Amino acid sequence: MQTLNFDLAVVGAGGAGLRAAIAASETRPDLTVALVSKVYPMRSHTVAAEGGSAAVQQEHDSLELHFNDTVSGGDWLCEQDVVEYFVQRCPREMTQMEQWGCPWSRKPDGSIAVRNFGGMKVPRTWFAADKTGFHMLHTLFQTSLRFPQIRRLDEHFVLDLLVEDGRVAGIVALNMMEGELVQVRAGAVVLATGGAGRVYRYNTNASIVTGEGMGIAYRKGAALRDMEFVQYHPTGLPGSGILITEASRGEGGVLLNKDGYRYLQDYGLGPETPLGQPKPKFMELGPRDKVSQAFWHEWRAGRMVGTPYGEVSLLDIRHLGREKILERLPFIRELSIQYMGIDPIDEPIPVRPTAHYTMGGIATDANCETSIKGFFAAGECSSVGMHGANRLGSNSLAELLVFGETAGRNAAERCRENAGNSSSSLDAQADDVERWFKSLLQQKGKEKWSAIRNEMGLAMEDGCGIYRSEELMQKTIDKLAELQDRIKHVGVADNSASVFNTDILNLIEISHGLDVAEAMAHSAIKRRESRGAHQRLDEGCRERDDENFLKHSLAYYNKGSAPRIDYGPVKITKLQPAKRVYGAEGASQDNKNKEKANG
Amino acid sequence: MATKRKPYVREVDCCWWKGNPYYRFYMLREGCSVFMVWVSLLFLLFLFSPSSFATLIKNPIICLLNFAAFLASLLHTKTWYDLTPKALNLPEAKLAAIVKWLWAVTIVFGALVLLLSLF
Amino acid sequence: MADEKKLLLKIQRYNPERDSAPYLAPYEIPWDDQTSFLDALQYLKDNVCPDLSFRSSCRMAICGSCGVMIDGAPKLACKTFVRNYPDGATVEPLVNFPVERDLVVDLTHFLEYIEALKPYVIGNARKPADGPNTQTPAQLARYHKFSMCINCGLCYAACPQFGLNPAFLGPAAITLGHRYNLDSRDHGKNERLQTMNTENGVWSCTFVGYCSEVCPKHADPAAALQQCKADSALSFAASVLNCKKNKEVSHGNKT
Numbered sequence A: 001m002q003t004l005n006f007d008l009a010v011v012g013a014g015g016a017g018l019r020a021a022i023a024a025s026e027t028r029p030d031l032t033v034a035l036v037s038k039v040y041p042m043r044s045h046t047v048a049a050e051g052g053s054a055a056v057q058q059e060h061d062s063l064e065l066h067f068n069d070t071v072s073g074g075d076w077l078c079e080q081d082v083v084e085y086f087v088q089r090c091p092r093e094m095t096q097m098e099q100w101g102c103p104w105s106r107k108p109d110g111s112i113a114v115r116n117f118g119g120m121k122v123p124r125t126w127f128a129a130d131k132t133g134f135h136m137l138h139t140l141f142q143t144s145l146r147f148p149q150i151r152r153l154d155e156h157f158v159l160d161l162l163v164e165d166g167r168v169a170g171i172v173a174l175n176m177m178e179g180e181l182v183q184v185r186a187g188a189v190v191l192a193t194g195g196a197g198r199v200y201r202y203n204t205n206a207s208i209v210t211g212e213g214m215g216i217a218y219r220k221g222a223a224l225r226d227m228e229f230v231q232y233h234p235t236g237l238p239g240s241g242i243l244i245t246e247a248s249r250g251e252g253g254v255l256l257n258k259d260g261y262r263y264l265q266d267y268g269l270g271p272e273t274p275l276g277q278p279k280p281k282f283m284e285l286g287p288r289d290k291v292s293q294a295f296w297h298e299w300r301a302g303r304m305v306g307t308p309y310g311e312v313s314l315l316d317i318r319h320l321g322r323e324k325i326l327e328r329l330p331f332i333r334e335l336s337i338q339y340m341g342i343d344p345i346d347e348p349i350p351v352r353p354t355a356h357y358t359m360g361g362i363a364t365d366a367n368c369e370t371s372i373k374g375f376f377a378a379g380e381c382s383s384v385g386m387h388g389a390n391r392l393g394s395n396s397l398a399e400l401l402v403f404g405e406t407a408g409r410n411a412a413e414r415c416r417e418n419a420g421n422s423s424s425s426l427d428a429q430a431d432d433v434e435r436w437f438k439s440l441l442q443q444k445g446k447e448k449w450s451a452i453r454n455e456m457g458l459a460m461e462d463g464c465g466i467y468r469s470e471e472l473m474q475k476t477i478d479k480l481a482e483l484q485d486r487i488k489h490v491g492v493a494d495n496s497a498s499v500f501n502t503d504i505l506n507l508i509e510i511s512h513g514l515d516v517a518e519a520m521a522h523s524a525i526k527r528r529e530s531r532g533a534h535q536r537l538d539e540g541c542r543e544r545d546d547e548n549f550l551k552h553s554l555a556y557y558n559k560g561s562a563p564r565i566d567y568g569p570v571k572i573t574k575l576q577p578a579k580r581v582y583g584a585e586g587a588s589q590d591n592k593n594k595e596k597a598n599g
Numbered sequence B: 001m002a003t004k005r006k007p008y009v010r011e012v013d014c015c016w017w018k019g020n021p022y023y024r025f026y027m028l029r030e031g032c033s034v035f036m037v038w039v040s041l042l043f044l045l046f047l048f049s050p051s052s053f054a055t056l057i058k059n060p061i062i063c064l065l066n067f068a069a070f071l072a073s074l075l076h077t078k079t080w081y082d083l084t085p086k087a088l089n090l091p092e093a094k095l096a097a098i099v100k101w102l103w104a105v106t107i108v109f110g111a112l113v114l115l116l117s118l119f
Numbered sequence C: 001m002a003d004e005k006k007l008l009l010k011i012q013r014y015n016p017e018r019d020s021a022p023y024l025a026p027y028e029i030p031w032d033d034q035t036s037f038l039d040a041l042q043y044l045k046d047n048v049c050p051d052l053s054f055r056s057s058c059r060m061a062i063c064g065s066c067g068v069m070i071d072g073a074p075k076l077a078c079k080t081f082v083r084n085y086p087d088g089a090t091v092e093p094l095v096n097f098p099v100e101r102d103l104v105v106d107l108t109h110f111l112e113y114i115e116a117l118k119p120y121v122i123g124n125a126r127k128p129a130d131g132p133n134t135q136t137p138a139q140l141a142r143y144h145k146f147s148m149c150i151n152c153g154l155c156y157a158a159c160p161q162f163g164l165n166p167a168f169l170g171p172a173a174i175t176l177g178h179r180y181n182l183d184s185r186d187h188g189k190n191e192r193l194q195t196m197n198t199e200n201g202v203w204s205c206t207f208v209g210y211c212s213e214v215c216p217k218h219a220d221p222a223a224a225l226q227q228c229k230a231d232s233a234l235s236f237a238a239s240v241l242n243c244k245k246n247k248e249v250s251h252g253n254k255t
Helices: A015-027 A063-073 A080-099 A132-144 A212-219 A288-300 A322-328 A330-340 A395-414 A423-441 A449-463 A470-489 A502-526 A583-597 B021-048 B050-056 B060-087 B092-118 C037-047 C108-116 C137-148 C154-158 C160-164 C171-181 C189-196 C210-214 C221-254
Strands: A002-005 A008-011 A033-037 A150-154 A156-164 A167-175 A180-185 A188-191 A230-236 A254-256 A313-316 A349-358 A361-363 A375-377 A551-556 A564-569 C005-013 C023-031 C067-070 C073-076 C089-093 C099-101
Touching: A008 A015, A008 A167, A008 A395, A015 A033, A015 A132, A015 A150, A015 A188, A015 A395, A033 A156, A063 A080, A080 A132, A080 A395, A132 A395, A156 A180, A156 A212, A156 A423, A156 A502, A167 A188, A167 A423, A180 A423, A188 A212, A188 A395, A212 A361, A212 A375, A212 A502, A230 A288, A288 A349, A322 A330, A330 A349, A375 A395, A423 A502, A449 A470, A449 A502, A449 C037, A470 A502, A502 A551, A502 A564, A502 C037, B021 B050, B021 B060, B021 C210, B060 B092, B060 C221, C005 C037, C023 C037, C037 C089, C067 C154, C073 C154, C073 C210, C108 C171, C137 C171, C154 C171, C154 C210, C171 C189, C171 C221, C189 C221, C210 C221
Parallel strands: A002 A180, A008 A033, A008 A188, A033 A150, A188 A375, C005 C089
Antiparallel strands: A156 A167, A167 A180, A230 A349, A254 A313, A313 A349, A551 A564, C005 C023, C067 C073, C067 C089
């Protein structure tokens, strides 16, 4: 097996990974950095983000307001010191992106334009039309080319971490084109492998978002934190699940039921705001969890529109007019036309909630370091603690930058501390990985990974969807345990090929996906309350319970059996838990708080 | 360790352009240059031997050839004008106007030359 | 389902460890109005031939992974729909690239050419503390179209010049370089022109124009190349003039 030596290895070349690699190279220009990804950087799922990235920008906005929106949006399960750091770093990062060439949309005078987003009190979402993630990813990728010390290992699939004495020492990856394993030694590793949306059947995520980054860390003993919180985005295209950005509501789009009624006003987000005058934190600008939950109730009441691809609500942006749609939402229009045959200039877009984002992930401290020394995580695969129980739209692109930078910078400092790993012991670990990989290639059986993936996706939707109950979650848990058993009997059809063998990689992805799904389901069933994206229908669990559950869940891997669920404290600094309200009630709460503050 | 890769390189054959209408039109466009060579030769003849030029030009085959050259030059002009907006980085509306102007100038100039030669 | 619609796809297969050359294999797929060619490929991988290799990621025409030839034309598999091919279709890997396996081609050179064009802001010393640059919507519009490239490689498969000369830097890479040349925040144009002016740079382009035709994002690489040629010609003219001027200056100094 080939051995490559680097100071730092970054796994995943999406927004967070690229940002980390650049930050490390800027912090310590003498470092050598491996940027390892199972796809070319431009294929990473950051590319599909549409709406924008949050950073306080306007005079009448403040860091405190962004902080309050994020913490209340997360239903108080956020690490408040982390959120404080985050909101403070956002403007710098967004400006840095601008200086690296990101084509942010502008006002006529050439300054940065910002738009409204759900759950944000003031417009503070920077955007590049409705392809913000695409432009950010390409800007980061292109900027990374400036740094000769960053060596990309494109299409290298990471199989395992090398860990010695509780310290990370590198990774073992499969060079997909060669079909050979490579040992990448590094003094520190930053994991930025994205979420696990593909454990759900119907989701907005790219097919590569399979969660094996989380799975690898989890099997190595790192905790997965707050995994029960999975965000349903209210507006995905029926059938494909393709994302229709929240920016379409930020710009003034409205959601209708089959009677043409703006149903959100009946779910604590009203009163109805005039058409074309979106009001922050009212109606369509409510947070994603609430908007998806409203859909669920309307659907149960039989007020949604039937289509061959399930019941849908209607997202109407016609009143924005052709010009604004072409300027601000051209991609949305292209997607609707291509995938639905509907031009949103003339007709409303059919949409329904779809699994979108994992709020939880590999538990890290505020410096993005995990419980394994020298092993950092950033972006959606991580849980640095900023999203709590529900993420606000446009906070995740900002997270990639802020915590990608933080992880890269800190890892750069860490990676040279580590000296004197026993080479033979690392070789032995790598050889174990190779043996395991080779034996997996020869695995025989009648099961298919595709069937296991499909059944897992359905089970997760049934048990860990928008609304959950003890009974349904238990069924999901039982199903996942059954699938864990069956996956051992998946026959590998492509067992002799080395070059670009994706059969074996799909199997590995799904096996990690199953572990991650189990962490989600078990964390969920143990949280006997409703908070943010975790809403329960069973007796005694319908309300938020701060007394017993104002704490992070921590899932630990237990080989061959259910994960062990533990809990950790939530850091509360400035904003004491209060009732989470939007619409008119939210406005009156804000006023009361203001009066109180003024004495 | 020996690689198991064996990249297969598909050779480009000399008929690469035949299968695709877009390429065929490209070859036609570039083929217009043959007629330009013909017209240049004719002019050379005119320079060195105006009398044989005068007889030659009345030949019906030469007439046909010249008519074909005229069509070819029209086609080439059209493709050239259609290409012009690509080489300019200007707003769409302006580009459409520029192409219109190019045609207007061409027609006026062509008419002038025709008039001068006839009278 | 008894009334399920079926369609015949011929897919190019190639396993370098087993086959001496690629061949076409027939497969039947079920489809409905939403089925894209990527869905069809995934159906086959899931149910019929797990050893079929192809690249895919976003399935919404923004990541650029799934470029293939469909009936001889370069297309994104995710954005091309089976419903438009009622008589079936042939799916092959992108032409002009070496085939590694099935529908997977080697993109190494393509990535190298992108790097060679230095697609990043050069010569702007502004720091985050100084705040964002000012860039008016008109300045943004000058390069915006060219920033739409998703690096899918369809334009390379469409370019006969690249097919005949694989050292040609090609449409997408030059478009990206040009995108930065046009950016009001950048001052690296002269640096990039040095690469663009080389034999395998812009002058290898004969304006076939098919690159812009197949571009799934309307980034119009053919336009970028024509504009680069204009820039290249102007910079050549300027260098000749400068040379003359410099000579005069140096002569002047001597006398």
